[in-house]
Amino acid sequence: MNQVKKRLLHIAYAASLLCLGAPLHAQFPKSPVDAASASDGSKLYAANCARCHGEDARGAGTAPDLLRSLAVLHDRRQMLHGKELEPILSKGPDHNFSFTDSELADVSQFLTASINGILRSGYNAQPTHLLDGDAKAGEAYFNGAGGCGKCHSVTGDLAGVNKRYAPAALQQKFLFPNSGLGVKSKVQVTVKLPSGSSYTGDLVNMDDFTVALHEVTGKYRSFNRVAGVTVTTDDPFAAHAALLDKYTDADIHNLTTYLSTLP
Amino acid sequence: MKKLLIASLLLSAAALHAQTTADLAHLTASWPTYNGDYTGRRYSPLTKLNTETVKQLSPAWSFRIDTTTGGGRRISSTPLEIDGILYFTVPSHVWAVDARTGRKLWQFDWASKGGETIGNRGAAVLRNTLYFETEDCNLVAIDIATGKERWHVSIGNPDQFYFGSVAPVIVKNHVMVGLSGDDFDIPGYIEAHDPETGALQWRWYTHPEPGTPEAKTWPNDEAMLHGGGMTWVAGTYDPELNLYYFGTGNAQPVINGLARPGANLYTSTICALNPDTGKLVWYFQPNPHDTHDWDAVQTPVLIEGIVDGKPRKLLAQASRNGWYFLLDRTNGKALLSTPFAKQNWTLGLDANGSPIPNPEKMAHPNGALVAPNQAGAANWYPPSFSPSTGLVYVPAYDAYSVYYIYDNNKKPEGWAGNDRGGWSRASLRALDYKTGKVRWNHEWASPGGRSGVLSTAGNLVFTGDTASNLVAFNAATGDVLWHAGLNGTVSNGPITFELDGLQYLVAASGDTLYAFVLR
Numbered sequence: 001m002n003q004v005k006k007r008l009l010h011i012a013y014a015a016s017l018l019c020l021g022a023p024l025h026a027q028f029p030k031s032p033v034d035a036a037s038a039s040d041g042s043k044l045y046a047a048n049c050a051r052c053h054g055e056d057a058r059g060a061g062t063a064p065d066l067l068r069s070l071a072v073l074h075d076r077r078q079m080l081h082g083k084e085l086e087p088i089l090s091k092g093p094d095h096n097f098s099f100t101d102s103e104l105a106d107v108s109q110f111l112t113a114s115i116n117g118i119l120r121s122g123y124n125a126q127p128t129h130l131l132d133g134d135a136k137a138g139e140a141y142f143n144g145a146g147g148c149g150k151c152h153s154v155t156g157d158l159a160g161v162n163k164r165y166a167p168a169a170l171q172q173k174f175l176f177p178n179s180g181l182g183v184k185s186k187v188q189v190t191v192k193l194p195s196g197s198s199y200t201g202d203l204v205n206m207d208d209f210t211v212a213l214h215e216v217t218g219k220y221r222s223f224n225r226v227a228g229v230t231v232t233t234d235d236p237f238a239a240h241a242a243l244l245d246k247y248t249d250a251d252i253h254n255l256t257t258y259l260s261t262l263p
Numbered sequence: 264m265k266k267l268l269i270a271s272l273l274l275s276a277a278a279l280h281a282q283t284t285a286d287l288a289h290l291t292a293s294w295p296t297y298n299g300d301y302t303g304r305r306y307s308p309l310t311k312l313n314t315e316t317v318k319q320l321s322p323a324w325s326f327r328i329d330t331t332t333g334g335g336r337r338i339s340s341t342p343l344e345i346d347g348i349l350y351f352t353v354p355s356h357v358w359a360v361d362a363r364t365g366r367k368l369w370q371f372d373w374a375s376k377g378g379e380t381i382g383n384r385g386a387a388v389l390r391n392t393l394y395f396e397t398e399d400c401n402l403v404a405i406d407i408a409t410g411k412e413r414w415h416v417s418i419g420n421p422d423q424f425y426f427g428s429v430a431p432v433i434v435k436n437h438v439m440v441g442l443s444g445d446d447f448d449i450p451g452y453i454e455a456h457d458p459e460t461g462a463l464q465w466r467w468y469t470h471p472e473p474g475t476p477e478a479k480t481w482p483n484d485e486a487m488l489h490g491g492g493m494t495w496v497a498g499t500y501d502p503e504l505n506l507y508y509f510g511t512g513n514a515q516p517v518i519n520g521l522a523r524p525g526a527n528l529y530t531s532t533i534c535a536l537n538p539d540t541g542k543l544v545w546y547f548q549p550n551p552h553d554t555h556d557w558d559a560v561q562t563p564v565l566i567e568g569i570v571d572g573k574p575r576k577l578l579a580q581a582s583r584n585g586w587y588f589l590l591d592r593t594n595g596k597a598l599l600s601t602p603f604a605k606q607n608w609t610l611g612l613d614a615n616g617s618p619i620p621n622p623e624k625m626a627h628p629n630g631a632l633v634a635p636n637q638a639g640a641a642n643w644y645p646p647s648f649s650p651s652t653g654l655v656y657v658p659a660y661d662a663y664s665v666y667y668i669y670d671n672n673k674k675p676e677g678w679a680g681n682d683r684g685g686w687s688r689a690s691l692r693a694l695d696y697k698t699g700k701v702r703w704n705h706e707w708a709s710p711g712g713r714s715g716v717l718s719t720a721g722n723l724v725f726t727g728d729t730a731s732n733l734v735a736f737n738a739a740t741g742d743v744l745w746h747a748g749l750n751g752t753v754s755n756g757p758i759t760f761e762l763d764g765l766q767y768l769v770a771a772s773g774d775t776l777y778a779f780v781l782r
Contacts, residue, residue, distance in 0.1 A: 058674045067676055068448065068489065073422040077377075118670070118677025119424075119446045120517075125681060127667040129629040171630060175665060176684040206708045207730040209746055241686055244663045249623060249631050252665075256629070 031076050033113040041110030044103055052094075057114050067118065072111050082108035130167035131257050133250070138258025141251050146243065148174075148255075154262055167260040174255065175244070177237045185236040189213050191221075194228035203233060287433065288502055292761040294344040297385050297430040298645065299758065302565040303499035305647040306718045307759045311766040312781050313721030317735045317745045320768060323780040324365030330356055330372065332398070333380030336774035337754050340385035340430065341645065341715070344760040349769065350388060350407070351776065354380040354398045354428070359410060362769075363762055365778060369410025375399050378426040379444065384497065384643070385430035387438065389458045394438050396427025402440055402456055416461035418442065423449045430497045434507055434538045437464060441494030441509065445556070448515040448676055451492035451530070455541060465541030469494065469511045469529045480526040480551075490523065491515030492530035496560040496643055500538070501576065504593060507538040508578060510560035513553045518626045518680030519668045526551035526617075531559040533580060533588075535595060545595030548617045549582045554625040555608070555633060555666060555682075557584040561641050563592075564648045564655065566696055570598060579696055581646055581657040583639030584608070586618055587699040601699040603692060604640035605661035608633055626666035626680045636664035637682045642713060645756040649718040652738050654693040654702055656716045656724050662687035689713065689729045693741060703741030714770075715756025725768060727753025733770050733777070749777055 045057065052063035059065030066072050075085055082104030089097045089104070099107065142148040152158050165173055172180060186202035191211055193199075199221055201213035211231050212222035223229060235241070290300040290307055299305050312320065328336060332355040342351035348368065349360045357371040378398030386395040392413060393405045400419035405412055418440050419425035429441035437455035454466040469492035471477035473484045481487035491514045498509030514523060514530035529543075531550035536543055549559040559582050566577040578592035585606030589599040597616025608624035624633050640660055647656045663686050670679035690706045711729030718724045723744070724736040733753055735745040749772035757770035768779045 056672060056674075058672070058676060065674075065676075070420075070422065077422045115447075118516075118679070120678045120681070125667075125669050127628060127630055127669070127683075128671075129627075132629055172665070172684045175632070175663075176686050179684050179686065205730065207728055207732055208708055208734070208743060209732065209748075211708075244632065244634075244686055247632055249627070252632055253629055 031079055031112050031116060033109050033116060037106045038109040038113040041106035041108070041113075044099070044107050045110050048097060049107075057111060066111055067115050073115070075108050076112040076115055080108070081105040127168045127171075130171060130253075131260055133253035133255070133257030135254070135258040135261050137250070138254035138256070141255055142258060145246075146251065146255065147239065151239065154259075158259070158262070162260045162262050167256055170259055171252065171256040174240065174259070175252065177240050178235075187236070188234040190232050190234075191223050192230045192232075193223070199223075206231070206233075287500075293346075294342070294758040294760050296343065296387060296432060297341050297497040298499065298562065301500040301502065302648075303562045303645075304564055304566075304650070304718075305645055305716065305756060306649050306720070308720045309759055309761050309766050310719070310721045311761070311764075312719065312723060312759065312768065314723065314737050314744060316781055317721070317723060320735070320745055320747075320779045320781055322747070323363075323767060323778040325778065326358075326360050326365040326367070326776045328353065328356070328358065328774050330370070331380075331774075332356065332373075332375050337382065338771035338774065338776060339382040339755050340771070341756045342758060342769060342771075342776065343386060343388055344758060344767075344769075345388055345407075347762055348407075349776070350386050350393055351771070352383040352386050352395050354378075354383045357386060357393065357395055357405060357410075359407065360776070362760065362767065362778070365776070371403075371405050371410050371412070373397050373401070373403060376421070378421050379424070379428075379446075381428060381443075383428050387431040387433050389433045389438070392458065394431045394433075394458075396429055396431065396440065398426045398428065400425050400427050400442075402427070402431065402438065402461060404458075404461060414461045416456065416463070418454065418456075419444075423447060425449065429495060432497050432500070432507075433458065434500050437538050439498060439507060439538065441497065443493050443495050445491055445493055445512055445515065445517060446677065448489035448491065450488055450490060451494055451511055453494040453498075453509065453536070453541075455538060467536060467541040467543065469532070469534070471528055477528045480528045482522070482524055486523045489515060490527060490530060491517070492532070493558075494560070495558065496562060499563050499565050499578075501565060501592060504576070505537060505539070506535040506544055506592070508533065508535050508563040508565070508592065510534070510549075510558065510563060510580065510582075512558040512560055513556045516675045516677055516679045517556050518554055518666065518678055518682075519670060519675040520552055520554040520625060522673065522675055524552075527553070531557065533559055533563055533578070533590070533595070535592070547588070547590055547595045547597060547615070549580060549586060549588050550584045551613075551617050552620050554620070555584070556637050557582070557635075557639055559583070560643065562645050564646065565592060566648055567650070568696060570697065577696070579648065579655055581641045581655060581659070581694065583635070583641050584618070585635045585640035587655075587694060588616070589696065589699070599697070599699055603657065603694055603699055603701070604659045605634045605663075606640065624666075626668045626682075628668045628671065630665040630667050632663060633666050633682070634663045635660060636662040636685050636687065637666075638662065638687075644713050645715040647716040647718040647724065648696065649724070649738050651720060651722065652693075652718075653696055654738065655696050656718060656726070656738075657692050657694065658713045658716060658726060659690050659692040659704075660687050660713070661690070691716070691724070691726055691736070691741075693724075693738075705736065705741050705743070712752030712754075714753035717757040717759060719759060725757045725759075725770070727757075727770065727772070731772065733757065733768075733772075733779075747777075747779065750775055
């Protein structure tokens with residue numbers, strides 16, 4: 001991997017941590033999976049187990065759901081690599097398998113990966129059907145009710161936008177431009193002091209008592225919000241936030257489809 | 264002198280053993296249980312600290328922890344204050360600290376075998392024993408004099424992603440224990456343990472018995488028995504009615520609910536249980552067929568109110584789904600169901616006063632824009648009710664995010680989707696308890712963190728802002744009266760107590776407990 005790519009990945013990782021924030025639940029213990037072993041395990045599973053327990057191990061007919069099996073869950077959490085599954089597989093009712101230790105470990109890794117995959121953060125979390133909207137209706141919304149055309153142009157600033165963002169990212173980008181990756185514009189803040197002096201710049205932070213900004217020169221300034229000090233902000237994304245109360249889900253799907261399929 | 268000494272020893276012994284159900288019914292000068300008292304109001308009768316004196320509140324001490332297990336060093340527990348000693352927790356650790364000086368008396372370290380360490384909300388104390396839950400599913404009893412373990416008992420199977428985070432509550436001779444864990448399709452439950460031995464007295468699963476009318480709110484028993492409904496937050500208790508009130512968590516699988524059509528009782532439900540038998544007496548469901556991880560676990564606050572000129576026993580919940588509910592707590596009948604924050608997911612109310620979810624606003628593979636977001640209009644951060652102002656104080660978010668289904672398997676399991684992105688606006692909101700109408704709203708200058716709330720008879724409300732300030736408000740008007748900058752967002756519910764005639768205020772921010780005092 002080249003350095004730039006590596007750095008981008010690091011940035012993406014850091015940003016993903018930032019935007020997920022507090023609600024993110026870490027898995028602990030995580031029961032990490034060896035991908036090669038799990039892959040071998042999936043083949044063993046398909047050949048020997050899937051007929052009764054289902055291709056996805058979620059049970060079929062009278063054979064139980066293995067993702068909910070206490071024995072499998074114990075094997076996963078303790079990372080036993082199939083040691084305690086062996087007696088069930090070799091001597092359990094309707095079971096007569098003689099897997100080697102290595103095969104047991106592979107089956108265990110496949111089942112562990114299957115469980116990890118259904119947890120909060122476990123999914124290969126990609127929305128689908130994002131281009132199911134009506135591009136024509138999306139275009140009409142862009143130029144009409146949405147008012148997008150007042151600031152944006154699909155031949156100007158948005159030219160090639162579908163090359164820069166996958167549909168899932170693009171949808172998030174127009175809904176919540178100030179959230180997640182690639183924030184382009186900061187909230188502008190102006191602080192006027194009783195003396196008449198006025199300072200404007202990128203908002204760094206603000207609470208009820210203080211406000212801090214970076215001037216265009218890069219100089220950092222902070223102020224106490226005492227009597228006589230006025231603070232005004234200009235959120236470059238205010239128009240996007242205002243749309244949140246107005247969108248229908250169809251508007252969102254149509255707009256996603258339109259922007260993602262621009263020539 | 265000797266007589267005096269013996270008398271004072273006897274007195275302190277009496278004080279040590281005075282932790283009874285009666286003491287926990289109404290808050291006085293200490294803070295002996297998670298919510299201060301059984302009502303869940305987090306309303307202190309102390310008045311030395313008031314709208315006139317609050318500006319003189321000054322730092323007393325701070326105490327920084329340097330140990331924790333996973334999850335970052337975040338104190339989200341509400342400390343207990345008993346006989347001049349504070350007891351508080353983080354996952355797998357407990358501290359006893361001198362409430363006057365911040366000096367550590369002992370620290371208890373549990374050797375965890377691993378579990379979810381999102382937070383630990385605190386401990387319970389009965390006489391000379393402290394109880395707390397560990398993330399690897401144990402209830403641990405500790406001698407409060409020495410900080411040594413007396414016993415521990417299992418409260419769940421961590422292999423199935425159950426974990427302990429809830430502050431236990433003492434009700435008579437029961438240690439009430441809630442369970443956490445919504446990664447996986449397991450049934451929730453609440454249980455009671457013997458305070459002396461730890462023995463299990465009863466366990467109540469948060470799903471109906473198969474074959475009962477309520478079981479028809481699930482497509483089949485298999486779905487119901489794996490249907491979630493964790494008991495995430497410490498409950499409240501009415502000693503007269505002998506009812507223990509608590510909310511339950513989301514249904515499972517969490518986001519894709521297509522394979523579990525129906526209201527999915529008793530998930531996202533307020534339950535009233537007899538604490539002696541563990542039998543359900545009534546229920547009300549604020550959030551039928553939860554597909555947004557909103558639960559209904561926000562503290563059920565007990566209010567002695569007047570409705571239509573008559574005194575009523577009420578229960579109020581400002582729920583994570585953006586709705587405020589006022590119930591008759593003798594029978595669970597809804598007197599009021601009304602939004603208190605931005606919400607767009609309902610089609611109105613059913614005959615019981617439960618919101619009817621709009622299928623369009625459940626998750627979709629290509630997204631549904633939903634208010635509130637997953638973090639919710641409210642969350643676990645404890646609210647407060649002041650009987651002086653008649654206002655319920657809620658850390659409220661107006662927020663949007665997009666809910667996606669990621670797994671369209673005909674048998675979805677676990678999460679099967681999630682929400683993404685977001686826009687939010689954060690406020691401290693004061694609601695009229697009878698009408699749910701916003702009497703005052705303080706929008707914070709920026710979105711950000713959330714904190715618990717405390718109100719007092721000094722006409723004050725304390726909470727954290729979204730940045731790093733502990734803030735005091737005039738409880739009636741919402742005017743900001745005082746603030747102190749901490750090292751981050753207030754991460755728990757602030758408490759107040761009085762010692763030697765001095766009123767203290769204690770709040771946590773991250774790894775540090777801050778004490779302020781009015782001298």
